[in-house]
Amino acid sequence: MWALLGSLLGGLTGAVGKILPDRGKQNESQSRVNEAEVNGAPASVLRLWRSFLGWMLTLLFGWEVAGRLIIVPLFFPGWCEHLPPSALNQIMTLLLGMLGLGF
Secondary structure: OHHHHHHHHHHHHHHHHHHOOOHHHHHHHHHHHHHHHHHHOOOOHHHHHHHHHHHHHHHHHHHHHHHHHHHHHHHOHHHHHHOOOOOHHHHHHHHHHHOOOOO
16 A cells, blocks of 8 residues: 555656756756856946946935935934935835846
C-alpha cells in the first residue's frame, strides 16, 4: 500500500517539476544574461544620467521630508510662509518609478 502511494506521489512531483520551471536555473541564466549585457556595453551617458537623477531625487526627498518639515520650522520659523508649495507628490512619483515600485 505504501509503495503504491509513494509511486503515485513520485509521479505527481515529477509532473509538477516538468510544468513549473526550476528557479535556481532561471536565476542563474538571468544572472549570465545580466553579466553579458554589462560587460559588452560601453559606458553610456544613460547610466550616468540615471544615477544623477536618482541622487537628485533622493536629495530632494530628504529636503522635503527632513528640511521642510523638521529643520525649517525649528530653526527658521519665519521662512515657512515664504517657501514655495511642497513638491513631495511629484518627487515620490518619480523616485518610486525609478526604483520600480510603481506610482
